[in-house]
Amino acid sequence: ILFVILCVLLLSCTCALSCFITSVQLFESESSTYTYLLADSETKDAVLIDPVLETIDRDLKLIQELGLNLKVAVNTHCHADHITSTGLMKKRLVGLKSAISKFSGASADILLSEGDQITFGKHYLTVRETPGHTDGCVALVLKDQSMVFTGDALLIRGCGRTDFQQGCAEKLYNSVHQKIFTLPEQCLVYPAHDYLGQMVSTVGEERKFNPRLTKNLDEFVNIMNNLNLPKPKKIGISVPANLVCGVHQV
Amino acid sequence: ILFVILCVLLLSCTCALSCFITSVQLFESESSTYTYLLADSETKDAVLIDPVLETIDRDLKLIQELGLNLKVAVNTHCHADHITSTGLMKKRLVGLKSAISKFSGASADILLSEGDQITFGKHYLTVRETPGHTDGCVALVLKDQSMVFTGDALLIRGCGRTDFQQGCAEKLYNSVHQKIFTLPEQCLVYPAHDYLGQMVSTVGEERKFNPRLTKNLDEFVNIMNNLNLPKPKKIGISVPANLVCGVHQV
Numbered sequence: 056i057l058f059v060i061l062c063v064l065l066l067s068c069t070c071a072l073s074c075f076i077t078s079v080q081l082f083e084s085e086s087s088t089y090t091y092l093l094a095d096s097e098t099k100d101a102v103l104i105d106p107v108l109e110t111i112d113r114d115l116k117l118i119q120e121l122g123l124n125l126k127v128a129v130n131t132h133c134h135a136d137h138i139t140s141t142g143l144m145k146k147r148l149v150g151l152k153s154a155i156s157k158f159s160g161a162s163a164d165i166l167l168s169e170g171d172q173i174t175f176g177k178h179y180l181t182v183r184e185t186p187g188h189t190d191g192c193v194a195l196v197l198k199d200q201s202m203v204f205t206g207d208a209l210l211i212r213g214c215g216r217t218d219f220q221q222g223c224a225e226k227l228y229n230s231v232h233q234k235i236f237t238l239p240e241q242c243l244v245y246p247a248h249d250y251l252g253q254m255v256s257t258v259g260e261e262r263k264f265n266p267r268l269t270k271n272l273d274e275f276v277n278i279m280n281n282l283n284l285p286k287p288k289k290i291g292i293s294v295p296a297n298l299v300c301g302v303h304q305v
Numbered sequence: 306i307l308f309v310i311l312c313v314l315l316l317s318c319t320c321a322l323s324c325f326i327t328s329v330q331l332f333e334s335e336s337s338t339y340t341y342l343l344a345d346s347e348t349k350d351a352v353l354i355d356p357v358l359e360t361i362d363r364d365l366k367l368i369q370e371l372g373l374n375l376k377v378a379v380n381t382h383c384h385a386d387h388i389t390s391t392g393l394m395k396k397r398l399v400g401l402k403s404a405i406s407k408f409s410g411a412s413a414d415i416l417l418s419e420g421d422q423i424t425f426g427k428h429y430l431t432v433r434e435t436p437g438h439t440d441g442c443v444a445l446v447l448k449d450q451s452m453v454f455t456g457d458a459l460l461i462r463g464c465g466r467t468d469f470q471q472g473c474a475e476k477l478y479n480s481v482h483q484k485i486f487t488l489p490e491q492c493l494v495y496p497a498h499d500y501l502g503q504m505v506s507t508v509g510e511e512r513k514f515n516p517r518l519t520k521n522l523d524e525f526v527n528i529m530n531n532l533n534l535p536k537p538k539k540i541g542i543s544v545p546a547n548l549v550c551g552v553h554q555v
Contacts, residue, residue: 082502084334113501120514251363252332254504264370 083107086137087248094123095176102175103128104204111140129154131206132192133161133297136287142302153300159191161298183234187227188215202243209235210246211253217279224279228272333357336387337498344373345426352425353378354454361390379404381456382442383411383547386537392552403550409441411548433484437477438465452493459485460496461503467529474529
């Protein structure tokens, strides 16, 4: 009996060590966009989040060097500031599927809804719908809730703007509070952008220190309605291109 | 006996889970420098690697928000492309010690040698001397060898230049091969810079894919002696400032 118990314990430990995830954060400096590559270190199945057209060669080279089978390239929403590389990537990688929220208005192989799972090897990301920056925004939560990819809904000490593309400050506030701030305190927050050289935060940190989302709903709406930001330079070409996975540019 | 063994196993698991390290990578975009903040999640003792003068307020704010006791601010070498914030940070944080290699020629509270340990809570970084980019370059290895902070000795798919500040291609080649490539394959490589939006690599990846350091010594020296790079814009002010922890600027 002792031997069996020890074997089971050792096996669990071995699994905890071997069921590793390879996770790589990458940056595109023109649009300050973060791209994330996640892979099952054993099976090599991988998923790519928010890849950018300008850095497709860098990303494909890394995927090839790491020997990964990229299964899904997912956009957290229809971006207004850069063109996605998912369309072009599909032309270069046989079998790759694109994915985006069914509420984005964009075409893709997989249209995502609340609770859907994006699987890579023994791991998966669960979709949480987080409308507010756009109607078709999603956050992607790793199965053990150790990481969340928040797109433009929640940024580090900030959040996405709500003044175009179906933006709605009230919706965004509720999305972040109901879908992201309910995750464990230690859950790592990986946003789609950062403009100050910050790369990662935690749900606990943002719950405490986010200067906008720690306010009440009325104050938040007031802040968001008075940002007076200039329109993104590339919105005119990015949105139409992203509605077709970026392939209108290719 | 069974009970004792189970208790020991459970305790080890609990410790493995509770002895967490908080590790944050930060970026300074003008010099493309990575700063790293490491902390013992329990005791909150922390160490900061390669902080930059321009981002001192961001870094101090984060340290304060996370409730950390910053013990040591260490430079991996005397930088030529930016001014360190360690000097100014010492004026703002009582008890903070600065550290740099004893071969850097720079002044600091702690002059580091091969094998020295920089302790934060239950964790520590071990110094490995890696001359070549400069005489006073060090790599800092986390105690479990899961991470190495390589400074400018090893960059992602690249390495630091060797054409000024005591630079020597042969020394650099030997440093990387003897002090970094001997670490475990899965050890995460965190460099002092990246110019292509790459943030992390592994020893295994660099051993296989580094376009310079996979060559033999003669080929490497030849590559390094023919880079014909322009001098860093800030070398004239950075090096003298960094020799005194950046405080000549303050």
